[in-house]
Amino acid sequence: MLKPIEIVLLPESLMHRWIEDCRSLLPNEACGVVCGRVAETQVWVDDFVFVRNAAPDKSTSFRFDPADWVRVWYTVQHRHPIIGIFHTHPHGDPTPSDADRLGLTAWGTQWIVALDKQKSRIAVYRPDPESGWQTLRLQTI
Ligand SMILES: [Zn+2]
Numbered sequence: 001m002l003k004p005i006e007i008v009l010l011p012e013s014l015m016h017r018w019i020e021d022c023r024s025l026l027p028n029e030a031c032g033v034v035c036g037r038v039a040e041t042q043v044w045v046d047d048f049v050f051v052r053n054a055a056p057d058k059s060t061s062f063r064f065d066p067a068d069w070v071r072v073w074y075t076v077q078h079r080h081p082i083i084g085i086f087h088t089h090p091h092g093d094p095t096p097s098d099a100d101r102l103g104l105t106a107w108g109t110q111w112i113v114a115l116d117k118q119k120s121r122i123a124v125y126r127p128d129p130e131s132g133w134q135t136l137r138l139q140t141i
Contacts, residue, residue, distance in 0.1 A: 005136055006041040008109070008124050012140040018048050019120045022088045022113045025050075028058035031087040033072060034111055035080030043109065043136075046080050061099065062087045084109030084124070092116030094123035096133050109136065 022030045032050040036043060051072050054065035076082060085108065089097075094114035110125045110133070125133040 003041050005038070005043055005109075005126060008043040008045065008136050008138045009141050010045045010122070010138060014045065014047070015122060015140055018122065019113060019115070021048075021050070023115055023120070025088075026090055026115065029053055029055070029060070029062040029088050029090060030113070031062040031064060031085070033076065033082045034084040034086050034109065035076060036083045037081065038083060043083060045083075048086060049076050059090065082108070084111055086111035086113060088113045088115055090115050092120075094121050096125060101127075101133060 030050060031053050032048055034045060035047045035049065036045040038044075049072050052065035052068040053062045054068075055061040055063040073082070087100075089112055092114050094112045096110070096112065100110070100112075107127075110127055112123050112125070114121045114123065122138065124136045124138050126136055127133050
């Protein structure tokens with residue numbers, strides 16, 4: 001039985017780079033994978049890597065480009081374990097949409113980078129088949 005995750009630790013410099021890199025892809029949504037380590041009840045974030053967004057309307061949705069997803073998996077997985085998936089919300093709200101709740105696999109951690117002119121935010125969730133999306137406590141370090 002896995003212990004529940006109590007806290008997710010994200011280096012502040014990485015958070016700023018993540019937000020800026022996602023912002024550079026506006027007005028489109030961006031998506032990709034999050035790398036790091038899970039130790040006991042803590043998750044440590046090491047890096048993020050974009051996967052090309054192949055959605056028909058990239059400004060309102062995202063879909064991993066299959067070939068790019070495979071490329072990222074093979075280039076990243078041996079250096080840093082992939083611990084989750086992220087996508088952006090270009091309009092500032094980090095709440096999972098209905099499409100997020102229905103469409104995303106209940107695997108690992110799910111990250112939403114909510115972009116806003118004043119204050120962009122990152123939120124992290126753990127999808128649970130029984131209780132839905134559980135918000136995890138995120139702390140910058
Ligand atoms: Zn979403």
